[in-house]
Amino acid sequence: MARFRFPHLLPWLVLALLVIPLASASAQSFRRGDTNADGAMDISDGVRPMLWLFSGGFEPPCLDASDANDTGDINITDGIYILNFLFLGGPPPPYPYPDCGMDLTSDALSCNSFPACESPSDEFLVNVQVDAELQDVDGLLNLTAALKERQILTTVYVTADYANRNALLISDLFQQGFEIACHGFYTGEQLASMTYEEQLDLLSRAKLALEGCKPCGTYKPIVGFRPQYFSQNEDTYRVLDELGLAYNGGYKVGQIFLPGHEWDTCSYGVDAHAFSAVPLTTVPRGETRIYLCDIACAQVEKMTGAEFGQALQTGLAQSLAANEPLVFLLHNWYTGDRVKYDYWQPVIDLIDQIRQSGRGTFVSSLELVERCTLPPGP
Secondary structure, three states: OOOOOOOOHHHHHHHHHOOOOOOOOOOEOOOOOOOOOOOOOOOHHHHHHHHHHHHOOOOOEEHHHHHOOOOOOOOOOOHHHHHHHOOOOOOOOOOOOOOOOOOOOOOOOEEEOOOOOOOOOOEEEEEEEEEEEEOEEEEEHHHHHHHOOOOOOOOOEOOOHHHHHHHHHHHHHHHOOOOOEEOOOOOOHHHHHOOOHHHHHHHHHHHHHHOOOOOEEEEEEEEEEOOOOOOOOHHHHHHHHHOOEEEEEEEEEEOOOOOOOOOOOOEOOOOOOOOOOEEEEEEEEEEEEEEEEEEHHOOOOOOOHHHHHHHHHHHHHHHHHHOEEEEEEEEOOOOOOOOOOOOOHHHHHHHHHHHHHHEEOOOOHHHHHHHHOOOOOO
């Protein structure tokens, strides 16, 4: 068993009973011995109090947690206590350990912050993704007008052929504050069936079409992408890097994911690439899971508008319980068609419910990446 020694601390052993003047007590939940409040105990937890006491290091965020032996003060014996427990079979820290809890000992120690034990905020992020494709215009106008009326400026994923036919409309949406992202060149393309060169050519032309014309005043930065039918492969990833795209929305929680990220609901970095993966929310249905997309729920799951509304409510409850993002996808020609289909009202009801609660923050896909991204790797 490894033994950890700190010879540079020997001159300070005479200070073993030194007590630092401490602030008043605080009723913050914490885990004793986790001196850096990161949710795990390792050698750094034993070293940090010593560095603070004797080397001018930063004060631990929770002094209660640094009182590893629960004597009511902090001195060199606390660091030694933690190291003995970790590496020499010594006793564990007194309560609260290993679970979070309040200090049962009356002392003057404070606990200003302990993120690993703090209750999650009841605020959560909501990303409504709108697809613009095929021949429809009215549905896109319906959706974007309803969102803007509610002060929601989200992301519109546009195919290049749609942008070529409706260039002024897409530019106007961008001027209004909507983010414009790339949804490939045309509806139904299968990137995974193409060579790298074919994908590079197609997506390069798509990005150029969406960006518009700088001299004409229609230019818009394109940093996001989602592949048609989620069709992609490693060649697609190489192309996204070459085009300088910041995120790829071609993932679904628990269904389409990269290794180690099966249940991640925040976006996450992709190993060996410069972009982040943005997963759509999935919810349980029977023995399987479905992702929150209007046409997938309508055409594959054969769900009515009311049933889609129930699925959205399940996603909302799931996000509230875990303080995780709610990300769902709507199509201009489906939910946006208020006459032919019955998906409009359940969607509007959910959005209004979230707004009236004051708990959800609506963000674009890019803002979601900026505010909720995990590092790459398992």
